[in-house]
Amino acid sequence: MDKWFRRIDTLLLLGALSFVLFFVMPAFFGIRPVRVLSGSMKPEIVEGDMVYIQSCREEDVQTGDVIAFENGNGQMVLHRVIRREEGFITKGDANDREDFQPVSAEDLIGILAVRFPKGSWLYEMMSSKTMRRVLLLSGLVRIVVYFFRRFSR
Secondary structure, eight states: OHHHHHHHHHHHHHHHHHHIIIIIHHHHTTEEEEEOOOOTTTTTSOTTOEEEEEOOOGGGOOTTOEEEEEOTTSOEEEEEEEEEESEEEEEOTTOSSOOSSOBOGGGEEEEEEEEETTTHHHHHHHHSHHHHHHHHHHHHHHHHHHHHHHHOO
């Protein structure tokens, strides 16, 4: 029985470490995970991918970079910068035309840092409330078991 508890404990510990590695640690460096919901950047970035967006300044963005920005509807969009005029002129790789409005510095969220192909399942799993509760509970159980074993001798 103790063998099964150790296996479950190991799985929960790996889950907690994965959560910290993929979601908590990047936030300390101004990086946020985002799941891709649209095919406007095909073939390089497709629906179901998970990308990490690095916050940046306007002057750090170059022509050809893929940036994340907030559109007029308050949604995050991930498109490529094709040129700079009064703001950034962007276009999805799969789109026929450039975007209607230039992206201002205020709407800039960041620049594409890393792409995980088909990684949105990880994002979905780790960002669910149920998973967070399981990881929190498992951490509390680990602490209680540790102290129980330590002081029951």
